[in-house]
Amino acid sequence: MIQDPQLDDTFAALANGTRRAILARLAKGQASVNELAEPFDMSLPAISKHIKVLENAGLIERGRDAQFRPCNLNAAPLREVSNWAEQYRHIWEDRFDRMDTVLQQLKEETNE
Amino acid sequence: MIQDPQLDDTFAALANGTRRAILARLAKGQASVNELAEPFDMSLPAISKHIKVLENAGLIERGRDAQFRPCNLNAAPLREVSNWAEQYRHIWEDRFDRMDTVLQQLKEETNE
DNA sequence: GCTACAATAAACTGGTTAGTTAATTAATCA
DNA sequence: TGATTAATTAACTAACCAGTTTATTGTAGC
Numbered sequence: 001m002i003q004d005p006q007l008d009d010t011f012a013a014l015a016n017g018t019r020r021a022i023l024a025r026l027a028k029g030q031a032s033v034n035e036l037a038e039p040f041d042m043s044l045p046a047i048s049k050h051i052k053v054l055e056n057a058g059l060i061e062r063g064r065d066a067q068f069r070p071c072n073l074n075a076a077p078l079r080e081v082s083n084w085a086e087q088y089r090h091i092w093e094d095r096f097d098r099m100d101t102v103l104q105q106l107k108e109e110t111n112e
Numbered sequence: 113m114i115q116d117p118q119l120d121d122t123f124a125a126l127a128n129g130t131r132r133a134i135l136a137r138l139a140k141g142q143a144s145v146n147e148l149a150e151p152f153d154m155s156l157p158a159i160s161k162h163i164k165v166l167e168n169a170g171l172i173e174r175g176r177d178a179q180f181r182p183c184n185l186n187a188a189p190l191r192e193v194s195n196w197a198e199q200y201r202h203i204w205e206d207r208f209d210r211m212d213t214v215l216q217q218l219k220e221e222t223n224e
Numbered sequence: 225g226c227t228a229c230a231a232t233a234a235a236c237t238g239g240t241t242a243g244t245t246a247a248t249t250a251a252t253c254a
Numbered sequence: 255t256g257a258t259t260a261a262t263t264a265a266c267t268a269a270c271c272a273g274t275t276t277a278t279t280g281t282a283g284c
Contacts, residue, residue: 088187
């Protein structure tokens with residue numbers, strides 16, 4: 001469950017702002033490589049490589065429409081990311097519980 | 113929101129099974145470097161470096177207790193990961209809705 | 225077949241990562 | 255002070271990553 005190469009690939013793919021921006025664009029619908037590249041001050045091959053990283057991580061699926069290779073978002077791996085992170089929710093929420101405890105103690109001490 | 117170096121660092125830190133295993137161990141409570149290293153077939157300096165990566169990503173905080181440098185989990189960055197992934201929940205859940213649409217269209221086309 | 229456009233591949237560079245072994249620092253204890 | 259233990263630093267290697275420019279592939283349309 002912990003040694004999960006799929007999760008390695010997903011997290012690695014997400015560890016880059018350009019790639020997260022590409023996913024955000026695809027959340028609004030299908031796009032060609034040129035359309036995806038347009039907002040970035042970066043060469044087309046660079047974007048092409050980012051797309052390949054996302055595709056290898058299973059976050060993008062592609063088709064063929066004439067010369068175009070339309071990209072579609074596949075969010076399934078993000079569900080795994082969400083599931084993984086949720087394991088730790090009780091810990092980041094506990095912080096506040098503990099904070100409450102501290103505040104409660106302070107209050108009691110003050111009232112003494 | 114998308115170009116977020118903090119998120120870059122967090123995802124990069126999580127893109128490694130050894131580091132995720134270290135976090136899983138720390139979810140059960142504080143541990144020293146040697147305790148964290150014990151389950152792995154890897155040199156101590158290698159683990160020390162993994163810990164530093166996690167620390168730089170803000171996922172671990174450390175203290176000092178005699179010779180020991182106890183590690184504690186800080187789950188706050190994981191909340192950001194969770195929040196980020198949740199943006200896409202409607203998409204991975206929508207898949208079935210769209211599947212329904214496609215099936216509906218197929219049915220209509222077949223009936224023509 | 226030629227031209228134009230979309231996209232990828234090849235070859236290269238500089239910087240980073242994951243690991244190693246050997247040396248070093250820091251704290252405890254006798 | 256000297257020995258022991260915990261942990262990090264230094265120096266190194268092999269592999270990988272993000273970007274570049276140039277060259278190539280694949281498809282459409284004339």
